[in-house]
Amino acid sequence: MLKKKICLVGQFGVGKTSLVRRFVDSIFDERYLTTIGVKIDRKDVTVGSESITLMLWDLAGEDDLAQLNASHLRGASGYILVADGCRAASFAKAVELQQRIEDQLGSMPFVLVLNKVDLRDRWEIKDAAVAERGWPVFETSAKAGTGVEEMFLALAGKLVE
Amino acid sequence: MNLLGALGYAAVERISDGSFQVQGPAPEWLPSGPLLDIFPFLESFLPDAEEFWADPKGRATLYSDLWTQDDRHFCAIAVAGEQKFLLIESAEQRFQQAQSFVQYAHEASLAREQIAKLTEAKTEFLARMSHEIRTPMNALLGMVELLSETPLNEEQRKYVRVFQRAGDNLLNVINDILDFSKVEAGQIELENVEFDLAEVVEEAIEIAAVRAGAKGLEVGSRIQPDVPTHLIGDPGRLRQILLNLLGNATKFTEHGELSVAVEKQDEGTLHFAVSDTGIGIPANRLSTIFESFSQADASTTRKYGGTGLGLAISKRFVELMGGKIWAESTLGLGTTMHFTARFPLGVGTPKPLQEPVVSLAARALRILLADDSEENRFLIRGYLKDSGSIIDEVENGAQAVQHFKQRAYDVVLMDAEMPVLDGYSATREIRALGATPIFLLTAHAFREARQRGFEAGCTEHLTKPIKKAALLAALNKFVPISDRIHVAVESWLKPVVGGYLEKRRGDVTKLREALDGGDFETIRTLGHQMSGTGGGYGFEHITEIGGAIEEAALAGDPVQVRASIEELDHYLSAVRVE
Numbered sequence: 001m002l003k004k005k006i007c008l009v010g011q012f013g014v015g016k017t018s019l020v021r022r023f024v025d026s027i028f029d030e031r032y033l034t035t036i037g038v039k040i041d042r043k044d045v046t047v048g049s050e051s052i053t054l055m056l057w058d059l060a061g062e063d064d065l066a067q068l069n070a071s072h073l074r075g076a077s078g079y080i081l082v083a084d085g086c087r088a089a090s091f092a093k094a095v096e097l098q099q100r101i102e103d104q105l106g107s108m109p110f111v112l113v114l115n116k117v118d119l120r121d122r123w124e125i126k127d128a129a130v131a132e133r134g135w136p137v138f139e140t141s142a143k144a145g146t147g148v149e150e151m152f153l154a155l156a157g158k159l160v161e
Numbered sequence: 162m163n164l165l166g167a168l169g170y171a172a173v174e175r176i177s178d179g180s181f182q183v184q185g186p187a188p189e190w191l192p193s194g195p196l197l198d199i200f201p202f203l204e205s206f207l208p209d210a211e212e213f214w215a216d217p218k219g220r221a222t223l224y225s226d227l228w229t230q231d232d233r234h235f236c237a238i239a240v241a242g243e244q245k246f247l248l249i250e251s252a253e254q255r256f257q258q259a260q261s262f263v264q265y266a267h268e269a270s271l272a273r274e275q276i277a278k279l280t281e282a283k284t285e286f287l288a289r290m291s292h293e294i295r296t297p298m299n300a301l302l303g304m305v306e307l308l309s310e311t312p313l314n315e316e317q318r319k320y321v322r323v324f325q326r327a328g329d330n331l332l333n334v335i336n337d338i339l340d341f342s343k344v345e346a347g348q349i350e351l352e353n354v355e356f357d358l359a360e361v362v363e364e365a366i367e368i369a370a371v372r373a374g375a376k377g378l379e380v381g382s383r384i385q386p387d388v389p390t391h392l393i394g395d396p397g398r399l400r401q402i403l404l405n406l407l408g409n410a411t412k413f414t415e416h417g418e419l420s421v422a423v424e425k426q427d428e429g430t431l432h433f434a435v436s437d438t439g440i441g442i443p444a445n446r447l448s449t450i451f452e453s454f455s456q457a458d459a460s461t462t463r464k465y466g467g468t469g470l471g472l473a474i475s476k477r478f479v480e481l482m483g484g485k486i487w488a489e490s491t492l493g494l495g496t497t498m499h500f501t502a503r504f505p506l507g508v509g510t511p512k513p514l515q516e517p518v519v520s521l522a523a524r525a526l527r528i529l530l531a532d533d534s535e536e537n538r539f540l541i542r543g544y545l546k547d548s549g550s551i552i553d554e555v556e557n558g559a560q561a562v563q564h565f566k567q568r569a570y571d572v573v574l575m576d577a578e579m580p581v582l583d584g585y586s587a588t589r590e591i592r593a594l595g596a597t598p599i600f601l602l603t604a605h606a607f608r609e610a611r612q613r614g615f616e617a618g619c620t621e622h623l624t625k626p627i628k629k630a631a632l633l634a635a636l637n638k639f640v641p642i643s644d645r646i647h648v649a650v651e652s653w654l655k656p657v658v659g660g661y662l663e664k665r666r667g668d669v670t671k672l673r674e675a676l677d678g679g680d681f682e683t684i685r686t687l688g689h690q691m692s693g694t695g696g697g698y699g700f701e702h703i704t705e706i707g708g709a710i711e712e713a714a715l716a717g718d719p720v721q722v723r724a725s726i727e728e729l730d731h732y733l734s735a736v737r738v739e
Contacts, residue, residue, distance in 0.1 A: 005201075012267050032271075034264045036234075036256055037227035040201055055201055063267060069226060074205045087274065 001044070004159045005055045005075050006152075009068060009101070010082035011093040012061030015115040018142035019082065020058050023152050028143050035060045038072055047157045054156060062093060070104050077159045078109035080151070085114045085139070088124040095133070109158040110135075113151055117141045163188070165248070170238075175214075175245035190233065190251050200249065202228040203237060210239035210247065217241035227256050280345075287342045288610070292578070294335055295604035296534065299625035302328045303540035306629055332626065341470045344477040351481050355507035356396035358431075359384055362421055365400050369407035369419065378411065379418040388425050392504035398478045399502070405471040406435040406498045414439030417495070430484065430503050441492040450488060451476040475500070525549035525737045526640060527569065531561035531587065532576035532602065537625075541574060544629045549737070551659075556580075558587025565591050567670055569734040572640045577603035577614065585617040592618030598639045602627060650699040650738055658738055661698050665691065666733050672710070672726045676719060684722055685714035691729075702732055 008016040017035050021027050024043045039058040044051065059072050073079065081098055083090040094112060101110075112133070114125060118141040130137055138151035165172050166188040173181040173196060181196040192199050206225040213223040225237040234256035240246040305324050313321060343349050362382050370380045384390065403421060410419045417438025426432040442450060451472045472486075479486045484501035525548060532538050533556045542552055553568070555561050559582040561575060573591060577584040588599050601619040603610050614622045621635045650658050668687050675683040691707025706729045713721035 005204075013271055032264075032268070034260060034267045035229075036259045036263060037229070038202060038205075039229040041230070060263075061267075063263075063270065066263075071209060072205050072226070074208065089274075 001051050001053050002160070003053045003055060004077040004156065005057060006155060007057040007059055007073050007076045007079040008082055009059050009079055009097050010061055011084070011087070011090040012063045014061065014082045014084040014087070014090050015142045016058050016061065016082045019113065019115065019140060019148055020056050022142045022145055022148045024056070026145075028145070045153060045156055047153060047160055050160050052156055052160065054152065062097070068097060068100070070101075073101065073105055076108065078155050080111055080113055080155060082113045082115055083125065085116050085123040085125050086119050091125045091129065109155065111151060111155050112137045114139045115142060117146055118144045169251040171249040173247050173249065175247065181247065184246070188251070191249070200230070200235065202230070202235070206237050210237070210245075213239050213241065214245045227252055227259065229256070284342065287339065291335070291339055292604040295625045296537075298328070298332060298335070299604065299627055300534070300536035300540055302332070302626045303543070303629070307540070307543040337470045337474065340474050344474055349477065349481065351395040351398055353393055354396065355391065355393055358388065358390040358392055358423070361396045361400050362403065362423065365403035365407060366421060368404060369411060372408075373411045373419055376411065376415065378414055378416075380407070380420070381418065382421040383423070385424040388423050388431060389506055391507040393507050394482065394502070394504040399482070402475045402478050402500065403433070403435065405475045409471065409498075410435055410437035410439060410496070413437065413496070426501055429505065430501055432499065432501050434497050434499050436495060436497040438495040441494055441496055442488060442490040443492060444490075447488050447490060451486065525551070526571040526636065527734055528552045529555070529561060529564055529570045529573045531555045531558060531574070531579065531584065533557060533579045534576070537576065537602075541632070544632055558582030558584055561587045562590045565594060565597075568666065569730065570597055572636060573597060573599040575599055575601050575619070577601055577610065585613055588614070588617040588619050600635055600639070648699055648736055648738055654698060655738065658698050661694070662733060662736065665703060665729070669726060669730045669733065672722075676722055676726065681714045681717055685711050688714055700736070703729070706732065
């Protein structure tokens with residue numbers, strides 16, 4: 001079976017781990033547990049007639065103390081930039097990460113995820129700023145499950161194109 | 162005994178075909194199978210490990226990041242040596258330690274972000290409320306001020322006084338709340354100007370004496386002879402502290418006296434004591450009265466009123482002045498509020514605290530007033546009604562810019578928040594056209610509003626509710642006395658000359674439009690009318706300009722026509738009727 005490595009990157013606390021848990025285990029936990037290093041999960045999916053094993057690398061969120069370790073992206077087929085719609089700074093961080101990844105590893109398929117769409121009335125990220133990037137964007141809620149599976153499957157689809 | 166296994170490690174060796182062989186018995190947590198399938202994480206670590214094995218650069222080990230899979234936590238350690246040994250550590254304890262540290266940092270950071278957002282929202286809310294409250298307050302207090310200047314009978318005068326007092330009290334409460342929120346947001350900055358301490362104390366005493374006197378209390382002050390009175394600091398905030406303490410002293414004293422004493426504590430530090438012979442404060446409440454919204458007890462609020470913010474604000478001001486504040490009290494005998502403050506000595510001549518307000522009656526100005534509130538325009542008109550000023554009123558910033566382009570003004574009074582084009586943007590546009598003083602009128606008492614106004618190019622910022630005295634003082638301070646053309650007209654003509662001049666100002670616009678359209682016939686007709694009427698109203702110069710316009714129109718000379726129109730415009734702006 002085809003195996004594809006997908007990395008999730010973004011500022012700490014944006015919900016990367018929760019997105020994976022929702023996708024892999026259909027669970028959401030209200031507790032915030034910060035990721036240390038890398039958390040690796042796998043999920044078998046079918047895209048069209050293709051069966052794929054997605055290796056999901058959930059990378060610790062960037063903060064003032066720790067930067068993304070680019071070596072964790074080695075061998076990745078694509079990545080997911082995750083931002084928290086309620087924190088404008090997390091979108092700026094996603095933009096910065098995308099630039100760094102492209103500089104270091106070249107171009108590869110990715111999607112931008114604006115998580116916490118269940119709190120859309122409190123969003124700080126402006127639609128226009130997102131649209132300006134011209135990136136594929138998904139609005140998700142790991143809590144409610146909104147858009148999560150669609151997002152992962154859409155990126156998987158891009159990887160087998 | 163498998164010592165490594167007991168310590169939580171699995172030892173593997175990378176062999177020549179790239180696969181791994183477990184060395185010794187495998188620990189129970191290590192599943193069987195190819196190592197790279199079991200631990201996909203190693204894909205990212207092995208290139209670094211290979212580099213390390215080839216050249217360890219004097220180091221014994223290379224640690225990977227921690228990773229998590231199937232709810233277990235691991236770390237890989239490449240060991241330097243002839244063989245390529247790798248230790249896989251079951252790193253539960255190390256993971257827990259790292260997580261608790263980072264978790265704490267992240268939670269603290271998220272909480273800080275949340276607090277910053279809430280503080281920002283609160284400041285925004287207060288700024289909005291300040292605006293919403295001050296706008297109608299401006300109209301209310303202004304109208305009372307105007308009303309008090311009209312003929313009133315004794316009963317009406319009494320009602321107006323009550324109205325004024327209640328309005329002032331309400332404004333004080335609003336100012337207390339705003340001051341406190343500014344203190345909380347760290348937005349208070351003290352001034353550093355030269356001032357006369359004796360004058361500040363005296364003024365505070367004079368103000369406090371009005372209310373204290375009404376209760377039959379005596380008020381006095383004593384400044385020790387060795388206290389330097391010529392100082393550098395913020396006289397406004399010092400007066401505010403003294404007024405606050407004297408206000409409390411008045412409120413809680415029924416018989417006796419209030420006093421302010423100032424002595425030198427040490428070089429650069431003064432000690433102030435505000436004493437009363439009032440009800441006193443219980444000993445167990447002395448330390449908490451400086452907390453926000455705190456009064457000696459709930460019944461105090463019921464009986465004496467107040468926001469409970471005054472002392473908290475004073476405490477912060479005192480701290481900003483490098484001092485401290487405390488209270489001493491004996492129940493039933495009275496209270497002394499002490500505070501210290503540091504002031505450098507002044508070197509020049511202190512500026513008088515209050516500049517004398519010169520009446521605007523002698524200063525007829527051409528004023529452009531932009532405000533979408535009809536009440537506020539009415540108020541400004543009322544304040545200036547005796548000045549002889551000509552006030553052109555518009556309702557938004559775009560109209561203000563348009564008017565400014567058509568006519569010369571002595572000053573522009575610009576409301577900050579208006580439809581179509583706000584006051585800040587309009588100020589920016591007008592400032593690009595010339596140096597005419599612009600007063601921005603805002604209901605925002607916050608520093609940002611002032612800063613924003615000055616950045617846009619305003620000359621002065623007036624906070625609503627605008628008092629007549631404040632407006633006149635600003636006009637006297639900032640509007641230069643230019644070369645006015647004073648024309649004496651006969652008294653019977655005075656009621657009509659205003660209308661006549663206004664029509665001629667309208668002619669300036671018509672003339673410019675006609676010139677732009679090459680319509681010399683209209684220009685000639687307008688010039689002819691002016692030439693025939695100016696002298697009759699006492700404005701010989703209008704007759705002269707009208708004649709010149711008529712002549713230039715007949716000659717089809719656009720340059721001369723334009724020059725005469727500009728001369729007319731300038732004359733109409735400068736002329737004042739006596």
